[in-house]
Amino acid sequence: MKIIIVNKDHAQARSFTLGGWTRAFLSVCLLGIPTFVGAWGYSWLVSDERDGFFNTDTKAWMDILSARESEIEQEREASEAQIAALTSKMGELQARLMRLDALGEKLTSAANLEQGEFDFSQVPALGGPSKASPDTLYATPDFFAAIDQLSQQVDSREQQLNTIEALLTNRSLQQETLVSGAPVANAWVSSRYGYRKDPFTGKTEFHSGIDFTARKGSKVSTVAAGIVNWSGRHPEYGNMVEIKHGDGLVTRYAHNTSNLVKAGDVVKKGQVIALSGSTGRSTAPHVHFEVYKNGRVVDPASYIRRTNR
Template structure:
């Protein structure tokens, strides 16, 4: 292959003869340059696309992290609310347990149980050998279910204790209405029930009660709980108090210095209802004690000798 080079300035020309290798090199340069440019452009495009993809991936990861952060915050808020609810539930259960302990101590005192037999101020004593080695999976514990179960047990305990208290109160009411003991704290029997010589006439007469002599102004006590049905002066009795105890039983307390109750009052066993005196047909400070059963006078001695249930 021959190449002619023309010089415009001098008007001359020169020719070169290209051999086979020269022609090959020239062809390679002429073809390789465009191909190289195309290849460089392709590589640059790939790099740009890779950078764009990396940017999109980073943005997607940032969005996902932000969403996960929001979800984590929501979970944390929900857990906080549940924890507060559990705390309130535990506080309520603790208050109920405190009331149950107080009720248990009250019932123990009412039942007059021996010291140490029941102690509601201490947790129950528990124990026993470990039945094999095991691990507790705390992740599987249902705290809400445990609280509900604990609440049900407390409700059952409250109901049983309420029934026990009702039974004890009924028993106490029966004890209150049980006529027994003397109508005075200190003193002696100065006259029995039945026939005797009248202290004013000296003639035989029937005495419908028992006279308990003592110090003037000392307390006159109700021998049983009941309702006051009469307060005032009555012929022969002086200042008198009458109490109805139910089941047809009525007790009377005469010759009082001063009555301390009024009609309609509910009195308890052993309550002071009057002060001992010598009002009415009396020779000295004493209380005239009578018991009526279904409207008929009966000997109070059997009731005086009774003991508490």
Template sequence: MKVILINGKHGGSRSIELGRLSLALLSLCCLGLPLGLVAGGYLLGQENEANSMRGLALDGLQEELEQQEDEFSELQQRAERKLQAMTASLAQLQARMTRLDALGQHLTAMADLEEGEFDFSQPPAMGGPLAGEFNVEYDTGGLAAELALFQEQLNDREQQLDILETLLTNRKLEEQSWLSGHPVEKGWISSHYGKRTDPFTGKPAFHHGIDFAGKEGSRVIAVASGVVTWTGSKSGYGETVEISHGDGFVTRYSHNKEALVKAGDVVRKGQPIALMGSTGRSTGAHVHYEVYKHGRSVDPLSYVRRTRR
């Protein structure tokens, strides 16, 4: 192949004879260079795209990691707050149980119970036949288990206190309904129960009560709790108050100057019910005190001498 080169300045020309090898090299250069540039550009674009995708993937992982760190931090703070709350609850339960134990021991001493009848360091005695077997697994670790244990102990203490309260209430009711003591705050026995000489006729007569002499206007009190069944004037008795105490017991307080209660009132032991006077068949200020058991008159002296339960 012949290549002619023309010199535009001098108008001359020059020819070059190319062989097959030179022609092949020239063709390779003319065609290979553009193809190489295109291939290089393509490869470079692919690499840039891959780098960009890797960068985006790394950014996403970084954001996810930061989000997980924030969630972990929040969970940790929440766990710490829960732990603090459980610790405070445990301290409150411990203080509560201490107060319950102290109260139980104080009430036991006040009730004068026999030693060992109520032991607040032990759960209440209970039992029964085995109704069935259950396979239960207990978690004994951690604050949750301690809280559950203290709650169970508190329930035991509260159960014992409920029982003790019922016992004290029943004992108090029994003590309130227990006939005992004098029907006056101040006074002395001026006449006993039974046969005596009548102060008006001078003849033998049966006296169905005990007379307590004292200062007029002094207070007459109930010897036990009960319900006032009658107030008013009775022949020979003057102004009278009658109280029913249950179990068939009725007490009568006569010759009063004035009644302080009325029928239907509930009275407590030691409550003032009248003022001492000399109404009715009386020689002076005193209260005539009678006790009836199932409708029959009995000597009040045995109840006067009774000690409180």
């Protein structure tokens, strides 16, 4: 092999003749060095050192992303917990408001308020200009603080309505236990309380009650709530019911065709306790009504004229 070297001015030229061994050495250098470099590069690429070189930054970024994902998951769980708590609180407030509406309807009916004065089925009418500044007009509300405030208002209204209910219940109880009115409807008084001519002997004797003339089988109702003291047959009163009320008062209903209650029964005001008749010492169907105060018989007229207050 002959090699010719020419200078940059092309003025001179030199030639070299390479022998067989020289050509072999150059071939080995030209071909062996790239092969060696390629083999070393490949081994470096697949070695742990390459992983360490490339993975240092990658692992750091992966750690950052993993930490961020963990934070996002925690925030998501916290948000879901807050939403669940908010939903539960709203459900509780809704149930309490429904109970307050029912209580309001009950109190409205019990207080005999005019229809439409308090309509608990409608949303309360609200309105008026806003006093908030433009900066705070559209401020994001703190929902939990708003719900807590609403809950406190519901508590306050509930206490007020419960107090009103207790007062009305007490008033209703007083009306129930108040001895007032007549024991039979659409009847007229045939004999008053006091001295009179006895219908059987013609002698002047004391009449301890008031007689109401009534058709046989008319409904006899109690004039107040109480407990049945006695219900049975008496030789002079015939079929009689005796009821014990509060405040030392006892009422009797006599000469009944039949008694509809028994001793120990709790009766309400206006409850039918017997059917009128003419049993015992009686000349015709009527209701004999007596009132006792602390064990002494009194004139029933003052109680019959009583009105509920």
